[in-house]
Amino acid sequence: MNYDAIVIGAGMSGLAAGIRLAMFDKKVVILEKHSIPGGLNSYYQRRNFDKGGIRQFDVGLHALTNFIKKGEKGKPFSKLLKQLRLSYDDFKLCPQSHSKILFPEMELKFSNDFELLRNEVHEKFPNQIDSFNRLVESVNTFNELDLTLGYSSSRETLKQLITDDLLIEMILCPLLIYGSAWEDDMDFAQFVIMFKSLYFEGFSRPEGGVRTIISLLMKKLEEAGGEIRFKTAVTNILTDESGRAYGVDLGGEVLTAPVILSSIGYPETVRLTSVLQEKVSPRVGAMTFLESIFVFDKKIPIIQNDTTIVFYNNSSKYNYRPASDFYDPNSAVVCYPDNYEPLKNEGEGTVRITYMANYSQWRELERSAYDEKKEAVAESAMQLIKNMNPHFDGKLLFKDVFSPMTIERYTWHLNGTVYGSIDKTRDGTTPVPGLFIIGTDQGFLGIVGSILSGISLANLHGLMAGDA
Ligand SMILES: Cc1cc2nc3c(=O)[nH]c(=O)nc-3n(C[C@H](O)[C@H](O)[C@H](O)COP(=O)(O)OP(=O)(O)OC[C@H]3O[C@@H](n4cnc5c(N)ncnc54)[C@H](O)[C@@H]3O)c2cc1C
Structure with a gap:
């Protein structure tokens, strides 16, 4: 044919x-x-x-990035609508409330209004705000769609602009885990794409x-x-x-x-x-992940937790690389899909947790050991939910964990890689x-x-x- x-x-x-x-x-x-x-x-x-x-x-699905309001033009999502002749309303987008980057010594909130992040940086890293604004200017003036560009390190560029290592780690954390094929760094063009997608435009979720x-x-x-x-x-x-x-x-x-x-x-x-x-x-590429999903009989009340996504890390350095063991509980993305607008407080509640994983370790496991390891991941993820929501007493109805092997099995991506080749x-x-x-x-x-x-x-x- x-x-x-x-x-x-x-x-x-x-x-x-x-x-x-x-x-x-x-x-x-x-x-x-x-x-x-x-x-x-x-x-x-x-x-x-x-x-x-x-x-x-x-x-x-945690988040549809590149949020726009109805009628906004000249943005990636508006281009998508125009080129595929789709209507904004068809997507039934529910915007995020806000998300946060949570490190032991600091937390930074961001939302679909970029000024929230800028104010957070101003308040929490007062001596870095001019540097942060210079970074924003570099992002704005960079042509990330130039298809002839070669790789250049985002960390190097960030170090030239920002002198506070913690702020560099916190800025990088969501961008790396939501889109870097490279370990501990990313191509600067990719950084700019992600910076705009996550921080300038933000998250929503289709109903x-x-x-x-x-x-x-x-x-x-x-x-x-x-x-x-x-x-x-x-x-x-x-x-x-x-x-x-x-x-x-x-x-x-x-x-x-x-x-x-x-x-x-x-x-x-x-x-x-x-x-x-x-x-x-x-x-x-080596970057692959484990995803756990938990469904409870009720939602986590908004007064206890109104954050849509938490980018959690338990030290001042964010290590974005394959886990040295089966999974790395030192950092995680915790997504509360119920905390997209309109927030409702009745019905079931869902939490999704992503950990970095190590494909080679998972590949070696026999069936029963594989199931046991998945159970250990679920326990660790459940403990994280409890630590973050100590007063939540919902009854667990359903849990599931999928591993790099699941990704490989159903998408045929070598090594279960999610962000592809470097x-x-x-x-x-x-x-x-x-x-x-x-x-x-x-x-x-x-x-x-x-x-x-x-x-x-x-x-x-x-x-x-x-x-x-
Ligand atoms: C757990 C997880 C959570 C994610 N969460 C988000 C999120 O919240 N927001 C977001 O924006 N992105 C998210 N992503 C990333 C996003 O899903 C991907 O970046 C995007 O879907 C990639 O699309 P693609 O078309 O490039 O490739 P793919 O989705 O990989 O499509 C390739 C297709 O090719 C098929 N295929 C493979 N081999 C063959 C063959 N030989 N013959 C025929 N067909 C073949 C596969 O089955 C597959 O359907 C997530 C990814 C994962 C794994």
């Missing part, structure tokens, strides 16, 4: 690319190995506690969680006439004698197209393309003409980032000039 474009993977970037191409009447197919869409940000089913029936849980976003994208794809095939793994990317990609092998069936957009990761794409293996060897291809090109990388390993990640990556590379390489 011949197509105008083939998209590999039905995560956020693949769905967005497919929609954009189908919108301009390109004959496009999205090929997805899993039985459902969403990729790293998908959902799964479990029994509905003791209530009977089944129930769906988001895999990991209904990630399934609201996935349903919108699937509906749009269908309306535009795009094709999607589930349980369809690409086993080989095919190249002709000149070294150009011309199609994919599905383990027997061959589909052809002049443009192939791969969202499965750069190293993972190289594995499927023999001529690429002779030319590049992007390294597999060797990004920022313009999406590979040494194989006709084959492009979209999503995480183009260097744009998170839900909004990967959707925009899919859109922009579909525009650049999938649509003829003038189409878009």
